[in-house]
Amino acid sequence: MARIVILGAGIGGVPMAFEMKEMVDKKHDVTVISDTPTFHFVPSNPWVPPKWRKPEDLKIELAPVMKKKGIEFIQKAAAKVDPINNQIQLADNSTFAYDFLIIATGPRLAFDEIPGLGPNGYTSSVCHVDxxxxxxxxxxxxxxxxxxxxxxxxxxxSCFGPAYEYLMILETELRNRKIRDKVPMTFVTSEPYIGHLGLGGVGDTKGLLESALRDKTIKWITNAKIDKIEPGLIFVTEVDEDGNDKKKHELPFKHSMMLPAFTGVDAVRHVNAEGLVNARGFVLVDEYQRNKTFKNIYSVGVCIAIPPIEKTPLPVGAPKTGYMIESMVTATAHNIADELAGKEPAHKATWNALCLADLGDTGVAFLAIPQIPPRNTTWSAEGKWVHLAKIGFEKYFMRKIRKGISEPYYEKLILKLLGVTRIKEKGE
Structure with a gap:
C-alpha cells in the first residue's frame, strides 16, 4: 500500500485530494498536510474589504470533509520537504514519510522584497482571506x-486579475456610498500595458480594461516599478520599453492594495536538493506535472515553475488560473494511478486560461487555449453577466467542496456560463 501525501489544501490541494482518493480508493492511503484548518476560496477575497462577503463565508472546515472521504488530514505546518529521504519535516519536529508527494502549497507572498509593502507595512492585500x-x-x-x-x-x-477586480469593486462601492467624487483613483502595474495580465493580453483585454478605467475616470501607470512605500506615499519609477528609468512618481494614498510578487514557500524553496525548485523556489515539473529529478514528486497550482509568456520591460510572471490548475490536478491523479499500476505517466495538463474578473457591477471574461501563445482560441467579453457568473460559480464551488465532490468544476460550469462549449468541442 502506497502513501500519497498532498502538501497544501487550497484551490489545488483540496480537489487534488478528492480526485486522488477516487482514483486509488482504499488500495492506497491519501493524506493532506496543511498549516490551516480551513479551505479558503481565494477568488472571492476582493469582495471581503467592502464587506460584500464575510471571511467566514469563504472558509470550510477541512477535517470533517476529509474524514468523510477517507482522507487523513494533518493540520500542521511543514518546515521542510526532504526529497532525499522521502519525508516531510513538520514544524513540531516530527516527520511524515511518503511514497508519492504532491506539492500544492500555493505561493509565498514576497512582501519583504519591497520596503513598506503588505499588511505588515502600509498597503493592504487580498491574496489571503485573513x-x-x-x-x-x-x-x-x-x-x-x-x-x-x-x-x-x-x-x-504574476496574478493581476485580483488587482483589477479590487480597483473596480472599490469604485463601485464608492459610487454606492455617494463619495466617489472625493476619491482620486490610480492603478499602478508592472504590466507593459493595461490588460496584459501576464499573458500578453487575451483577445481585446487591453481595450476592454482600458475602456473600463477611462469610463470610471481612473488614471493608470504601466511599466511601473515600486521602489518603496512610506505611510501615505508610494514611490514609483516608470520605465521605458527597454527597462530604463523614464519618470519618477510620488503617489499619495489614504488606502492602497498592491499585489506582491510570489516565491515558493519556505518549506520547499530552502530545500538543499538540486533539481527540485528554480531560483525563486517554484517546483520544477515536466509535461506530466512530475519533477524530473525526484520522480515520486508531483506539483500542481501556483507553486509550480512556469516561464514568463514573453520578455517585458519589468518582470511579469505568468498566472496560474483555476481552470489551468484543475487540469494539472486531473493529470496528476491519473499519472500517479498509472505509476501504481506499473505504467509510465502519460497524462498532460491542458494549461488553458479561463478567468471571470468581477468589475463591481459588470465584469470581463477571457479564455486562452492554450494559455501560452500561439493559441488555438483567444476570446474575451464583458457584461454584467460576468459579475453574476462569478457569484454563481463561488456558490457552486463551495457547495462541491463541502460535499467532498471531485469533478471538473471549471470545465462543467464556467464553459457553460460563457457559452463557449461549442468552441472547445470543435477545437476552434
Whole structure:
C-alpha cells in the first residue's frame, strides 16, 4: 500500500485530494498536510474589504470533509520537504514519510522584497482571506476620511486579475456610498500595458480594461516599478520599453492594495536538493506535472515553475488560473494511478486560461487555449453577466467542496456560463 501525501489544501490541494482518493480508493492511503484548518476560496477575497462577503463565508472546515472521504488530514505546518529521504519535516519536529508527494502549497507572498509593502507595512492585500479581513478594517477607517486610492501589482507579480477586480469593486462601492467624487483613483502595474495580465493580453483585454478605467475616470501607470512605500506615499519609477528609468512618481494614498510578487514557500524553496525548485523556489515539473529529478514528486497550482509568456520591460510572471490548475490536478491523479499500476505517466495538463474578473457591477471574461501563445482560441467579453457568473460559480464551488465532490468544476460550469462549449468541442 502506497502513501500519497498532498502538501497544501487550497484551490489545488483540496480537489487534488478528492480526485486522488477516487482514483486509488482504499488500495492506497491519501493524506493532506496543511498549516490551516480551513479551505479558503481565494477568488472571492476582493469582495471581503467592502464587506460584500464575510471571511467566514469563504472558509470550510477541512477535517470533517476529509474524514468523510477517507482522507487523513494533518493540520500542521511543514518546515521542510526532504526529497532525499522521502519525508516531510513538520514544524513540531516530527516527520511524515511518503511514497508519492504532491506539492500544492500555493505561493509565498514576497512582501519583504519591497520596503513598506503588505499588511505588515502600509498597503493592504487580498491574496489571503485573513489579509482581506485586515484590509476591511483599513477600508472602514478610509470611509470616514476618504482620499486618494492606489491599487495595483508590483514588479515580478504574476496574478493581476485580483488587482483589477479590487480597483473596480472599490469604485463601485464608492459610487454606492455617494463619495466617489472625493476619491482620486490610480492603478499602478508592472504590466507593459493595461490588460496584459501576464499573458500578453487575451483577445481585446487591453481595450476592454482600458475602456473600463477611462469610463470610471481612473488614471493608470504601466511599466511601473515600486521602489518603496512610506505611510501615505508610494514611490514609483516608470520605465521605458527597454527597462530604463523614464519618470519618477510620488503617489499619495489614504488606502492602497498592491499585489506582491510570489516565491515558493519556505518549506520547499530552502530545500538543499538540486533539481527540485528554480531560483525563486517554484517546483520544477515536466509535461506530466512530475519533477524530473525526484520522480515520486508531483506539483500542481501556483507553486509550480512556469516561464514568463514573453520578455517585458519589468518582470511579469505568468498566472496560474483555476481552470489551468484543475487540469494539472486531473493529470496528476491519473499519472500517479498509472505509476501504481506499473505504467509510465502519460497524462498532460491542458494549461488553458479561463478567468471571470468581477468589475463591481459588470465584469470581463477571457479564455486562452492554450494559455501560452500561439493559441488555438483567444476570446474575451464583458457584461454584467460576468459579475453574476462569478457569484454563481463561488456558490457552486463551495457547495462541491463541502460535499467532498471531485469533478471538473471549471470545465462543467464556467464553459457553460460563457457559452463557449461549442468552441472547445470543435477545437476552434
Amino acid at each position: 489579509h482581506a479581513a485586515i484590509a476591511a478594517e483599513d477600508l472602514d477607517k478610509f470611509m470616514q476620511n476618504p482620499g486618494p486610492i492606489v491599487v495595483g501589482a508590483v514588479q515580478g507579480a
